[in-house]
Amino acid sequence: MANRHLFAWQRSLSIALVLAVLGFVAGFGWRVDHSTNQKTVLPVSTGMQQDKAGLETSKAKAIKVQQDAAHQKAIAKLAQEEKVKRLNAAIPVQFQGKTIREVKLKGKDNSNTQVRQTKAIAPPKLIALTFDDGPWPQMTSKVLDILKKQNVKATFFVVGKQVEKHPHLVKQTVAEGHAIGNHSWSHQYHHYSPSAAAHELDKTAALVHKLTGVKTSLFRPPAGILNNGLVASAHQKKYAVVMWSVDSKDWRSGRTTKQALVDNSLKEANSGGIVLLHDGGGDRSETIEALPQLITQLKKHGYTFVTVPELLEKGVSF
Template identity: 40%
Template sequence: MRRGYRSKGQDRGLSSGRRIAGAAVWTIALVLSACSAGSTSKSASQDPPGILQPSQEQQELSGSTGSAGSAGDAGLSGRVQFSTPAKQYRFIVGQSDPASPIPAPAATTDPASPLQAAAPVPAPAPTQTPTSPAASVKSKKPAIPVQRQQEQQAKRKLTLGELRHKYSDIFKVNGQPGVKRIALTFDDGPDQLYTPQILDVLKAHQVKATFFLLGKRAEANPNIVQRIVQEGHVIGNHSYSHPLFTKLSVEEYKQQIDRTSAILQAQIGYTPKLIRPPYGEITEEQLQWTGSNRYVIVNWNIDSLDWKGLSADQVSHNIISHARGGAIVLQHSAGGDKQNLSGTVAALSTVISKIKADGYELVTVPQLLKLSKQM
């Protein structure tokens, strides 16, 4: 027989060997699959569920055989090989055995595993949609509750103008603007120097005025108080010792008013209804006491500034240049030991004449405000 020539019997033997080798390969694959399925539960802590790896026996089998050729035909070892080193091949149960139950995949952190189960995605947290555009914008300055605003308003001291507006029924600074009447007033008396001179000028012009007297000076000069009343002028309460009321408590304010009222009532026969605060200053609490006791606060809207010791021309200018209907004019009939009021006395005649010439009537404060002079 020639070399390289094969008979029909040899061909048939070769074909049979190939079929046997192929069958052996598939047998080994099925065995590996079955064994891997059995070892899944043992390796769950190392590999993700649902993925089967070769068991130790399979690895040993794979290492011992090395190739399909060892099953029967060494000549096939160079053509068909089937090696299964550890973790080189994996068989997914769902693909090899559709009937087998597939456990839910879980996340794995095995760095050697080429297949990673997808980590579960958490459901998005519910978000709140603002009901209006303004709700989504943070305010730069937090809103203050209404109650807190009211408390802050209550603590804040009102200005003198705000007090006049709030207590307009008992806090007066002028009469009705449309009426051609003006009231002349004189503070801080009586004394024995300037008050008699002012009374002389008023009497000469037949003008009635209003004198806001200090209780302390009324005690010291009762005869001047009597003259003021006898000549038809009106007397008001200017405190006892001329303190700044805003520095006093309500009780101290009350004592100043009550003491002076008692002195004047004994001298003139009535308790004056009108009160003029020294310096024109008063607190809200004092105003509330004033109203509850039926007094009326009277300030002014024309200041002659005569207390500065001005000349007659300066005093008259300050009054005449501002004269208007319903005005209340502030002047002084007494002052401190070093205070010079000669300009007041010298200007008074000119002031009276000019105001009358302009068509105004000079009246008392009760006449201007249509109030009673007494309680």
């Protein structure tokens, strides 16, 4: 009985000693300098080098994790800035203030089929997908998901009042590397006075710039109307007015089919071409249904997808 008591007493003393040592190490053995952001560990000799080394390692690891996170954040910020810078690059002077339906590419003689058929020297076939009338809830994010999955960059001609309603969608569009074009503020077809036309363009451009940092130099008139004052204003402001050479006819919403959209687009597809599609203005489920097949088919036909600014960069004329 006495022995057992003695043993219990000894055990309590051992535990107390261990706790005291740990308390010393935790409380006094280390001092952390909080005066700088970079936490500096000041070692104090405790004679317990091994524990100290362990703590040092975990502190160092924590600092490294912090530094890595900061590094990753800085890289992401630079990448985003680079993306915006690229999207903000001025369009080539030959396209400023002009109306474009398609682009003749550098190093390519469009009229010479023999050159086109000689695979070894054929330049890449480039095509630009464009989406009008967004951002639109449900529709735009589905289009973005398909493009991401297919690794395709496109151009979105946005309507200012829609951007105001769904700012996150235009931010997401830019964050995912797509180009933005101006499609007026209110998407109406009537005649505009010069000041009303300028307002339609400027208000949209200012909001897109405020939300995304992108200054767009591309304009597409609603319904492709060239003579109601909007295009005149866009030309004056040195926008490239971007029409299309490939009409998917998805604007016949409810009166067309997925297959018809694919067929219409493939029939008219050309290198340097611009494809008209819609991600907004109503239910675009036919476009969304047709898009994966359209992209796959165009890839099969040897097309590389570019944004409109990229297409203009590679173009000599229109």
